[in-house]
Amino acid sequence: MLFSISASLLSFLPVYHISPQRHICYNEKNTKRSWATLWKFFYIFSAALYLSAGYAVYRRLFIRRRSNKPYDCHGNDPVRAQAHEQGLLWLKAHPGEDVCLSCGGTTLRGHFFSQDSPTTVLLAHGYNSIWKSRLSDAPFYYARGYNLLLIDQRAHGESGGHRIGMGALEKDDLLEWMRWIRERSGKDCRILLDGVSMGGATVLLAAGAHPPENLRAVVSDCAYTNAYAQCAYLAGQEYSHSWAKGLLLPLVNLYCRLLAGYSLTDASPLDAVARAEVPIFFLHGQEDHFVPTAMAEELFHACASGKKELLLVPGARHAAARSHAPALCRDALSRFLDSLGL
Helix, strand or coil, rough: CCHHHHHHHHCCCCCCCCCCCHHHHHHHHHHHHHHHHHHHHHHHHHHHHHHHHHHHHHHHHEEECCCCCCCCCCCCCCCHHHHHHHHHHHHHHHCCCCEEEECCCCEEEEEEEEECCCCEEECCCCCCCCCHHHHHHHHHHHCCCCCEEECCCCCCCCCCCEEECCCHHHHHHHHHHHHHHHHCCCCCCCEEEEECCCHHHHHHHCCCCCCCEEEEEEEECCCCCHHHHHHHHHHHHHHHCCCHHHHHHHHHHHHHHHHHHHCCCHHHHHHHHHCCCCCCEEEEEEEEECHHHHHHHHHHHHHCCCCEEEEEECCCCCHHHHHHHHHHHHHHHHHHHHHHCC
């Protein structure tokens, strides 16, 4: 009875017949939609991964890293370690004084060693380093009777700041430090800048940024020609494929522009030395595989200063020229300074 009623009701419903051809078309449309959705997801995921990777590299390289571990001022190099130990012994006998200033709202700190001299040497450290890493070079200048100012660059050591500018931001800090020296030692004082690695690039950038007339000479040790070129070189050394240079580095540079207010191409000592008028002493190790020796030669040839010298130290690695060949570097630098009457 129930079956017959159900059959009667169903007889009034329309009957649809799906041909095999329409069934195939329907499956093809679904497949195309599925692939389109999958590709969209892939593009979104790839873009997110690309942006995240670029930001991670930006934070790792150009944002201050804080650590409770004591800083290694010699990079496990026994020759540099010995020179640093001698610098620490010198520091115990010459405690100096803590000084500070503000540049653009950032507190910068340094350590001043006075001899009441008309000449002051500012020593700038390198990337991810601290002022004590320059203690190995302090006795040489102190023995010549100069005042010494060893600074912590922004986002390093005891100084404030969160972003590392590879010299693009730090050059303005050096200009401010030179004003501080002028106020401390008088308007007729003489200033010498000495920087290593990123510090070497920074002193060159400051020399090409209309420094005060008190700046008499610059010593640049293992500086790079351009921060972008240096990052590209290191990316090529670390990765066998060119994707890091071709894809990731431009994105990292974009983050620098958007989040830190500078481009890696702004940190260009190569452009700065073409404007510099002060005497410059270039120093570089011939076994430097971190900042290639060819960059020192480029800087030297591009330098517009009427007084310039280049010393390439055989066998010396990055930032180790003066500790590797102290007598050679000391004699060459002494002759250079003597020729300037400093």
